[in-house]
Amino acid sequence: MDIQGITLNPALKELVAKVKPDDPNIAGIRVGQFTPDIVRLVVDLKHPIRPQVFSLAPVAAYQHRLVLDLYPVAEIDPLEALIADRAVESKAAQAAKAAAQDPLELLIAQHSQRPATNSPAMAASSPKAQDATKTGATRADSTGASNQKDSNSPAAGTTTDRLIIIALDPGHGGEDPGAIGPGGTKEKDVVLKLAHLLRARINAASVNGNAMRAFLTRDADFFVPLGTRVQKARRVQADLFISIHADAFFTPDPQGASVFALSQGGATSSAARWMAAKENKADMIGGLNVKAKDATVQRALLDMSTTAQINDSLKLGGNLLGEIKRVGKLHKPRVEQASFAVLKAPDIPSVLVEAAFISNPTEETKLNSEDYQNQLADALMRGIEAYFAKNPPLSRNRTTS
Template sequence: MRLFKYHTVVLYTVLLCLFISTKVLAKNNMEGVRVWPSPESTRVVFDMSSKPDFSYFMLKNPLRLVIDLQNTQQAKYLPSVPKKHNLISKLRYSKPKKKNSTRVVFELTGAVKPVVFALAPTGPYKNRLVVDLYSKKQKSFSVDKSTAKKRTRTADRDIIIAIDAGHGGEDPGSIGPAGTYEKNITLQIAKRVARLVDKEPGMKARLIRTGDYYLKLNTRTAHARKKRADFFVSIHADAFSSPGPNGTSVWVLSLRRANSEIGKWLEDKEKHSQLLGGAADLIKDTANEKYLAKALLDMSMDHSMKTAFQVADEVVKELKSVSKLHKKRPQAANFGVLKSPDIPSILVETGFISNPKEERKLNTAQHQQRLAQAIFYSIRNYYKRNPPDDSLFASLKNNKPLRHKVKSGESLSVLASRYGTTISALKKHNQLKKNTLYIGQILMIPKA
């Protein structure tokens, strides 16, 4: 009997030691892996059970990025990589240098600049290891001479409206009680606004985010600048710590801290989004802050802020017929996405996604379309009253005879759509017998 008890104690002791040693040697778990491709980078996120202990290095012939995660148990599988905007051909495991560790190999399609960093738990996420890969062939979206040069004057040009769908990818934005992600609502409404803008002769839409991926705040306005945008509108869905608040609101830039409770919450939420989607911004983008500090002193900022406020006032008036207003006047806050000194910018909160009733409305196509129309009508009406001198809107306002020089790829149907007329009217006005146009040909455009 004593011998049996002795062996039992020894067995329990051995099993306990094995259990403890396993926990010590592999104390972290890779709970999942997500891939977020975007036009300017590819992001891979490793969801971890605790803070990752990692190192990485590059290999050539063929090009590979190797990441070692110490004391980590690998995930059951690695995801396939979407072909769109692909910088990675494959993700795979390899034999680690140390036992109870995990080695992940990124097989690359070309030269990249890797940015690897850990993120602490925040919002819906636990600990994460984030790998951002930037193609070395791709031009940077930072503000430089190429993106800051003046617009080439073109007679009767389109007014360019940059439409930014807030959040995206790793950053879901606010999450409604029923699980609705803000990033999905904002993209749906942004696309609706873009379609309305593109149908208007003399206007052209440029979507800043076209899919489910994250864009850093400073690159959003840089994208707009690269596209020579006349105006920038960022679309969001509001949220608060309680489900009570509801209604739409429109925000413009304030050079001071917001003085309302909701404003302070939204400013904090923007910082929270940076942590969700791009903590590297907070660490590395000091050069941009220096640029911004100087640019805010520029006279163009004063003009941009005045224009933004006037358009914001229009949007508030239009939204009255669509939804309850949370605020009856444009609000001011220190949002990073509004800080472009040369592009008038506003932020539209389309409703409180934290309110169950408004969450349901924001998910309906009808309500999304009415919100999009309110935003579009406001911007269009402002620019019809205050058109840039070289725009089609200016020529129409001044009743000037319109002349168009045919460019490559243009046809009678394309020009009829742009100028709000018909093919038959164009042919009659220019005494054309055929539908064929020639590059360099001058056409007189009849009044719509």
């Protein structure tokens, strides 16, 4: 790329060091003053990409920006990745179990497990079991041979399962820091930490013998447009969507957690409306090419049959509030509703959790404390489990798009 009318500056030079070795797309960046008037920027790629270039007018703390979005030509299917990841893990667990066992014991164990594989999980409840088989089959199709092999393995306690997928959506990221506490804590950092802690708990849990898997809409400090967060969750056919944020106000007093569901009409309160407007602004700050918003997401947002989604979201929100109040304060005792862009997946119960007020000095300290982060992650996990206890995930119809 030749950029005319600029000279090489420290910001451009720093780009080179910003590329990490494990970057999925970029192998390296080189910059140089090509002519006195032109800076040449070379991006070395790991595989073919489809670039999109656009400029953005100044917003928030940012001046005019030139944005380069690099989309891989052949995208990895995130659902396949989750299933593959899970298969590797259960194989490793089986191997570890086998290694720890005496060979004779292992033989006995394998022998005694074989007849049991069909009964306990499948017999739990027949409509669910049916659904599990159906969904399992759909997903097996997409992974092909590796899944097939897995179901033939002898030590199978959970091979007929389908994954229960929880999409976790840490708010903000990249050039959008979210709210900033009086001590300098950035919302984007604490919510990512919370998501990682909750992910560990989810990945170790199961519902009715079906393993759970967390899928993060962003796994590091980068910007993800709001519509893309919804789209990512839909692509992995998430059972739940939980967006994690930290609240802020102009004065230091407000405190406590809130949970939001989508509203079909107006917001529950003017505060809820204000909150939605604030969170929805992320796209402007992060640098979204509004003209090029994905058409499928646009359609999904318009073509909504959201009543069932909202009802389930209110239940999930209620369960989460019930557990959060055991570890911290609540800002509002009931689930509020407003038009958050990120809650608009028509087929996934979706809530937005404002974990605490980052603008309140006491709560900012708590949000930074590892102890409280763990308590909060535990509470959210208990809330998810309480929700599934009453609303089994397998009874839901899924769209496979």
